[in-house]
Amino acid sequence: MKTLKFKDSGVLWRLATTYGPSSDWALRGGTDICTYTRSVLIGIFMVLVVIAGGSLAGAIVIDTLMFWAFRLMTVGPMEMGTLAFLGTCLFMFATVWVGVTLIFDTVRGGVRRIRNMAPAEPGPVRQMYRAWKDKYCARVIFGDDSAS
16 A cells, blocks of 8 residues: 655644644554544534534623623613622623633543543454555655655
8 A cells, every 4th residue: 555645734734633533643653544534524523613612602601791781881880889880890701701711621621531532442343444444544654844
């Protein structure tokens, strides 16, 4: 089977190593095209999940902030009192802080959980897949000076 050479500085490499289940050191020694493609596709999926989750969480946070901003503008700090005005501003700040923290912690935990999964014992299906992969999936080597 022919060995393919890819650059390790491209977007697909970053998708596979940063957001996908494969780590940088695991792909450096070389892998096969099937594993690399699967890592890139999982990386693309993770980026889409992060964008969708961030958009949803952002919409929830912005909706909450707009409600309190509208309340501040209509009622005003003079009628609410200084303590209530400061409490409302503190609540708005805490909502943004908690929203951003939850988004980043969830994404970081998901990526860490995927990377730390223990490999399963090879059963008959896995052995058949490994034999098929060795036969049909080309070997891939990564490097800085290689052409894609």
